[in-house]
Amino acid sequence: MALEDWFAPATALPGAAGVRTRRVSSGQWLQAAHDFAAANGRLLALWASGAPGAGSVRAALAANAGVLVTELPLSAAGYPGLGDVFPAAGRMQRAVFDLNGAVCTDADRRPWLRHAAWPADFHPLQDGVPAPEAEPLRHDDYAFVRVEGEGVHEIPVGPVHAGIIEPGHFRFSVVGEKVLRLEERLGYTHKGIERRFTEMPLLEAHRLAARVSGDSAAAFSWAYAQALEGLAGIEAPVRAAWLRALCLELERIANHLGDLGALGNDAGFAFGLAQFSRLKEQLLRANEQAFGQRYLLDTIVPGGLRADLEPSGTACLRGCVAGIAAELPRLREVYDEQAGLRDRFVGAGRVPAQLAQRLGLCGLAGRASGQAFDVRVDVPCVPYGELAARRCGSTDGDVAARVTVRFEELCESFRLVQCILDGLPSGVHRIAVPLPPAGGLGLGLIEGWRGPVLLALEPGAGGAIRRCHPHDPSWQNWPVLEHAIIDNIVPDFPLINKSFNLSYSGADL
């Protein structure tokens, strides 16, 4: 069935622009996924509310025609899995079982977020379930897929890694130094964020949203504010919307600068780390002067911004970003001409466009593999339509392409920051947010630096939260890393991994 026919009977959701929802039967649930996949669409998120028999499972599907959230009531018999249509659904469905206790028909039923710390029959997102007594500490006996054959051996890495990075386990099956297969085991930073949301007041939980993944604080807190404001029936002041976009682009610049330095360093070029980390520090200090926060935590709040940007802050950011923009071409030239870097970057960790499409690679890494989707361009909120954000991309799909896309997105973000500072509308920076009525669903959708950040919010009675699902694009992109490393050598894994730079906390929740 054509996508228009899915959208026509659907109702608009409060929050992000262009998002609609409809209740479906289990046959339609599967058919909608097939139709979106056939139209080169993608799965933005899959999550559940409540328990089997009382709750529902939802899938956010995106295509050129817009974003559709399908909602399927959860029966005790389970729901049809979408793993065959969207491979990225697999881990999300396993998490739905761990958290809500709802089974799907897909074959892989291994736990994902639950390791050995709590009993298998405890599902923390079922309404009113008390937390169990702590289980005695024991090893998590996870059923990794074994690769058999002459000369094949396994290298287990993590959860504690050699660098200053988040914890996760990687199981390499190798012959010599060539990787035959990588299997990820994540969930180590699962700290119960979604259950914690239900213990927090609606008007304060943007602070928790900002800490889903600290490097994406602006994206998550904006998505939270967008969902809540939609539910409350208000719109943030236009000045606040522009300042939020400023924060989002500053966050993108800071992370891209950090990654470019780290990628140089991982390829043995310490000069890159020194130079880019210096520029990043300059930007963080300008953030602190302008917004009182190096990483813009709690800067975006429901109703607007915590504090207005003063003229001194505007001048400071303008000078800082112009300075970085002036230095960048010099550094890019050095990166482009460094034979050692080119040797490591080109061809490493390649994800061809067709594979990226099939697996649903999204965001920055997706755009380096020919997947153009960018929320700022395709379903823009204020002020991105007016700013006419430009799409960046490549079809090469290797580490070099992900470096190139970062350089190009930096240039575009410099332009956007200048446009925002030049055209910043006057007016108030914050308005009061009335409590929304209980029930319903609000959706936030923001293009964070890593990719599309989605946040689904269901208010409860009296200013409480019934359910909040923050969704980082790392959910979709982690499984693709397992493909990117195939046939590469083990020593290139840190570089390839860094070129994706996915969030553990953002997807472990």
Place this chain on the structure above:
Amino acid sequence: MWKTLRQIARVGIITETPAPVDETLRVRDELQAQILAILGRALCIRAVDAGSCNGCELEIHALNNPIYNIEGLGIRFVASPRHADMLLVTGPVSRNMELALRQTYAATPDPKLVVAVGDCGCSGGIFGEGYASRGRVANVIPVDVAVPGCPPSPGRILTGILTAIAAQRGAAVSTA
């Protein structure tokens, strides 16, 4: 190559002087004299993320930039707890990381120091304790110095590290 060299010369040396130690961050008072006698001022740190939101990791990374230049103080991050004198631990300790954190602590040779970084490491922070979180680091392993902040600035983290290795209360740390 000359472009690289010219850029290095153009930037010059931009390292700043760190703040003095801050005794108010100390929560446990053992080992310091012993550590100093053994290590002098060369310190190896193993960073362990026990469940953080990755905000604190960003600031620990920043310690390596040329402005804080932590290696210039004789302090470096190492790849194994077996090479480390100090664990720098972030996050509320997730239940899924508790065993790994205990094992990392056990693998670190004595005498060892532990610095808990960030509001979550100090108190559990916004995540608190729950079915999946053990809360503050001191609920799982002994902590010598705790540096609050969300996230604490690189300067504060550095102060916490230097406080942990300062020989006596009130001693100034030379950065020469």
